[in-house]
Amino acid sequence: MSEFHVRAVAEGEQRACLEVLEQALHAKPISDEAWAKMAPTWPAAGKFAAFDGDGTPVGIASSFEMELTVPGGRKLATAGVDGVAVRADWTRRGILTTMMAAQLEDFAARGVPLAALHASEGVIYGRFGYGAATFCKGVFVERPRAQVRDGVGRDGEVRFVTPAEAVRRVSSLYKRFEGTRPGSVSRPEQWWPGFFDRLVTGNDGYRVAVHSGPDGDDGFVVYRTIDARDRKAPERGAILEIRELEAATPRAWAGLWRFLLSVDLVSAIAGRGRPMDEPIAELLTDPRAVNTTEVIDDLWVRLVDVLAALRARTYGTAEPVVLEVSDKQLPDNNGRYAVGTSGVERTTAEPELRLDVSTLSSLYLGHGFFSDLALSGRVEVLEAGAAERADALFHTARAPWCGTFF
Numbered sequence: 001m002s003e004f005h006v007r008a009v010a011e012g013e014q015r016a017c018l019e020v021l022e023q024a025l026h027a028k029p030i031s032d033e034a035w036a037k038m039a040p041t042w043p044a045a046g047k048f049a050a051f052d053g054d055g056t057p058v059g060i061a062s063s064f065e066m067e068l069t070v071p072g073g074r075k076l077a078t079a080g081v082d083g084v085a086v087r088a089d090w091t092r093r094g095i096l097t098t099m100m101a102a103q104l105e106d107f108a109a110r111g112v113p114l115a116a117l118h119a120s121e122g123v124i125y126g127r128f129g130y131g132a133a134t135f136c137k138g139v140f141v142e143r144p145r146a147q148v149r150d151g152v153g154r155d156g157e158v159r160f161v162t163p164a165e166a167v168r169r170v171s172s173l174y175k176r177f178e179g180t181r182p183g184s185v186s187r188p189e190q191w192w193p194g195f196f197d198r199l200v201t202g203n204d205g206y207r208v209a210v211h212s213g214p215d216g217d218d219g220f221v222v223y224r225t226i227d228a229r230d231r232k233a234p235e236r237g238a239i240l241e242i243r244e245l246e247a248a249t250p251r252a253w254a255g256l257w258r259f260l261l262s263v264d265l266v267s268a269i270a271g272r273g274r275p276m277d278e279p280i281a282e283l284l285t286d287p288r289a290v291n292t293t294e295v296i297d298d299l300w301v302r303l304v305d306v307l308a309a310l311r312a313r314t315y316g317t318a319e320p321v322v323l324e325v326s327d328k329q330l331p332d333n334n335g336r337y338a339v340g341t342s343g344v345e346r347t348t349a350e351p352e353l354r355l356d357v358s359t360l361s362s363l364y365l366g367h368g369f370f371s372d373l374a375l376s377g378r379v380e381v382l383e384a385g386a387a388e389r390a391d392a393l394f395h396t397a398r399a400p401w402c403g404t405f406f
């Protein structure tokens with residue numbers, strides 16, 4: 001078997017590691033010019049890599065520091081795992097497993113209570129204790145049928161901003177939304193150039209429009225249009241594709257949708273990654289103008305310090321429940337936890353529900369139900385009624401949603 005070893009990435013090794021990521025994700029090799037721009041946002045800190053016998057990187061697992069909003073509104077230090085790959089000629093030899101172990105031990109040693117990522121495939125991360133914790137939907141709104149209902153309030157205006165203005169304004173505007181729902185993450189300075197700025201200043205046709213209400217700017221949308229004409233429908237309007245739409249108030253949200261629906265020469269509005277509970281159909285006179293095209297996992301979360309993470313969130317009203325949690329990678333988490341409205345403690349009491357850390361992580365932000373996961377065998381019920389109590393404690397009224405790709 002070929003030898004590899006995993007260690008922290010040293011200063012100067014980042015670009016070679018990035019090549020591994022680009023190749024595994026089928027992206028073009030990074031040019032000198034692109035690397036010059038990107039280098040400041042891709043520090044060696046927070047990165048582990050696998051090296052072959054010659055010292056060439058063949059695997060990478062990157063992370064950065066951010067904050068994740070948990071139910072109740074607290075922002076918890078979180079490792080954002082943002083670049084994981086193994087070179088195609090080195091896969092299925094345990095490299096990812098070794099990198100994930102190194103990364104998780106590092107998070108635990110640094111006292112980071114949570115880790116989170118967006119998964120390229122659904123089968124990869126459960127074994128490392130991650131669980132799909134937020135979900136999102138794709139929508140397709142047929143514009144000719146879509147009219148905003150009478151009585152939906154207006155309190156502002158929408159205006160286009162130039163790409164340069166968007167780069168200047170939107171990062172501070174985002175702070176108004178950050179933390180307004182469980183699952184939302186902070187966007188550190190290093191996030192903006194590689195994701196938002198590159199998108200809106202690039203050549204892919206993205207436009208940015210900002211909504212201003214009584215308290216100033218309170219929402220924005222990033223979108224582009226895609227030509228949908230063909231021989232059979234030479235006059236069909238374009239598809240307006242939303243990349244991102246965020247609003248601090250219900251009126252700003254409705255104002256942005258009203259604006260999108262008013263753009264001429266558009267046949268449909270499409271958006272991926274929208275919150276599960278975004279009430280677009282309810283905004284319109286004809287709810288059937290809105291088609292849900294997909295429901296897909298959004299943010300995967302990993303409780304690194306189970307006690308600290310459970311203590312950081314708030315709970316609904318129900319009698320406490322005793323969970324027995326198992327964690328293969330971080331055995332310090334193994335044990336029983338009494339979770340209730342008034343707090344969380346480690347306990348020696350008899351367990352009422354048994355589950356692994358991946359399952360607990362998927363329920364942590366308030367999506368899903370213990371009782372459903374009991375049906376599918378992921379939660380073992382040892383005490384009748386305990387799953388329903390846990391549902392009442394953990395489930396949140398507002399669907400958790402991340403909305404930030406990293």
Ligand SMILES: CC(=O)SCCNC(=O)CCNC(=O)[C@H](O)C(C)(C)COP(=O)(O)OP(=O)(O)OC[C@H]1O[C@@H](n2cnc3c(N)ncnc32)[C@H](O)[C@@H]1OP(=O)(O)O
Pocket residue numbers: 024025081082083084085086087090091092093094095096097098117118119120121123124
């Ligand atoms: C947060 C993000 O960055 S998401 C992006 C993830 N990266 C990608 O998708 C890029 C393309 N894929 C890859 O680079 C690699 O295939 C990786 C990183 C997904 C997996 O790396 P590997 O070194 O092959 O994983 P490793 O050998 O440690 O596999 C561990 C286990 O997971 C399984 N596994 C790993 N990847 C996959 C997969 N894509 N599909 C199915 N099973 C998988 C392996 O079969 C193995 O199972 P076993 O323990 O039962 O034998």
